[in-house]
Amino acid sequence: MTVITINLLPHRELKRAQRRRDFYVLSGLFAGAGAAIVLLVGAIISGYVAVQQSRNEFIKQENAALDKQIAEVAQLKQEIDALRERQQAVENLQTDRNIPVYLFTELVNQVPEGIYLRSFKQEGLKVTLTGLAQSNERVSELLRNLANNSSYIEKPNLIEIKVSQQQSRRGSRLFDFSLDMLLKRPVVEAPEKPGAAKKRSVPVTPAAQ
Structure with a gap:
């Protein structure tokens, strides 16, 4: 004897509820996958940002070190220039001591x-x-000698010449004069460096006649 089973439950409502459950499950899966992707991308971007920040900090530290080195080099240059000026001043003083001579x-x-x-x-x-001076010509000769024949005097300049109230022993008139001039410092040759090769004079053999 065959038993016939009759489903008295509303099958359409059951299918609709099943589809609703499937939709919620899929939505949850998609939402979870999207959240995981967002977190992964965020973590990657955060890693890139951290690396770039580390590089920026390294560059900043290197720039600070370079600035310090540049400041030290500038200070050393100033000290070297000051030492050169002092050395030049000492050399000028030593040279000036001989200028009166x-x-x-x-x-x-x-x-x-x-x-x-x-x-x-x-x-x-x-x-x-x-x-x-006995005459104007004597003063002119003095100026020419100082201008052309002296190795340590330059730019002689006549300031004033006038008839003097004094007279020579012979009773001839004299002339008062004043002039100025500039002294030239002797050129101090730099000492030869150790080990520098000295120039040798090569004797020239006269040609056979």
Whole structure:
């Protein structure tokens, strides 16, 4: 005997409920997958940002170190320049000590006859002379000698010349004059470096006649 089973439950409602459950499950799966993807992408971006920040910090530290080195180099350059200036000042002082000797030697050699020096004043490298001359020509000769024949005097300049109230022993008139000039520092040759090769003079053999 065959038993016939009759489903009295509403099958449409059951299918609809099943589809609703399937939709919720799939929605949850998609939402979970989307959240996982967002978290993964966020983690990757955060990693890139952290690496870039680390690089930026490294570059910042290196720039700070370079700035410090540049400041030290600039300070060393200033110290070297100051030492060079001091060395030059010392060399100038040593050279200037001999300038009066050069000046007196030049005056002895360049002052012509008929010129009588009375005083001179030195301010740095500028020297002012005053004296008596037998004529204007003697003063002109003195200026030419100082300008052309002296190795330590340059730019002689006549300041004033006028008839003096004094007279020579013979009763001829004299001329008061004053002039200034500049002294040239002798050129100090730099010492040869150790081990520098010295130049040798090669004798020339005369050609056979």
